[in-house]
Amino acid sequence: MARFEDKKLQNADAGLVDKLVSINRVSKTVKGGRNMSFSALVVVGDKAGRIGFGKGKALEVQSAVQKATKAAKAKMVRVPLKEGRTLHHDVESKYGAGRVVIRSASAGTGIIAGGALRAVFECLGVQDVVAKSQGSNNPHNMVRAAFQAFGKMNSPKSVAARRGKPVAEIIAGRDGKDKTADKAE
Numbered sequence: 001m002a003r004f005e006d007k008k009l010q011n012a013d014a015g016l017v018d019k020l021v022s023i024n025r026v027s028k029t030v031k032g033g034r035n036m037s038f039s040a041l042v043v044v045g046d047k048a049g050r051i052g053f054g055k056g057k058a059l060e061v062q063s064a065v066q067k068a069t070k071a072a073k074a075k076m077v078r079v080p081l082k083e084g085r086t087l088h089h090d091v092e093s094k095y096g097a098g099r100v101v102i103r104s105a106s107a108g109t110g111i112i113a114g115g116a117l118r119a120v121f122e123c124l125g126v127q128d129v130v131a132k133s134q135g136s137n138n139p140h141n142m143v144r145a146a147f148q149a150f151g152k153m154n155s156p157k158s159v160a161a162r163r164g165k166p167v168a169e170i171i172a173g174r175d176g177k178d179k180t181a182d183k184a185e
Contacts, residue, residue, distance in 0.1 A: 018044040018069050019119040021053075022139040023061060041116075041139055042068035044076065045123030048084070051150070052076035053120075053143050077147070080155030085127040088156065093149035098141030099134040102149050116142040 021041040027034040038061045045051040054071025058064040082088045087104040094100070100117065105128040111121045113131035116139040121129055133142050160167040 015046050016044055016073065017047055017123050018042055018072065019123055020065060021116045021119050021143060023064070026057070038064040040064040040068040041143065042072050043116075043119050043123045043143065044069060044072040045120075045125065047123065047125035049079050049081045049125060050076050051079060051120065051124045051147075053147065055140075077150060079124060079150045080153055080158070081124075081126065084125070086129055087126065088153065091149045091152050093145045093152065094135075095145035095148055096138070096141040097136035098138060098145050100142060100145040100149055101132045101134070102146070103130045104128070105130050115139060117146055120146050 019042065021043055023041075024039045025036060026039050027036050029035075037057055037059050039055065039057045040061070041053065041055055042065060043051065043053045052072040052075050054068040054073070054075070056064045056067025056069070056071060058067055080088055082104065085107065087102065090101075090103040092099070092101050102117075105112070107128055109128040109130065111118055111126065111129055111131075113121055113129065114133065115137065117131045117133060120143060121131070131146075133145075136142075156167050156170045160170045163170070
């Protein structure tokens, strides 16, 4: 039974990319002095719209990274991508003192983002995006703010289902123009 579960996890892990976002040396003061340990923040994604992040803490760096990677794989979320290369719409999010503004971009723009957000978008598989972090540049807050922003993302398919309309009608209204008016002329 345990072997089957291990193989299942290995199959699920195939194709996943993990990036170490930050690592900190932390200490706990106790009666005898200080206990040093390491804290790691890791982002894991399949470069096709699934992504997760995790934190791990251990006495050694490698153990902390392994724990963080395992936590990230356990809580992965799906983010809808437009044409497999960018996001469907612009979104803002805030976590703690950090604020993130994420904007979709045209083809060929690339990933214009710094630090922690760049690692998030590379693991997500986004090729064209512009992101700006304001306020705190703490990597933990930036990653959490980005994940909150991903939670606010809507694909045209989900919007159409919620409104009870066809997807074509939702996409037609995206440019701010009425496509039916163009056909009438």
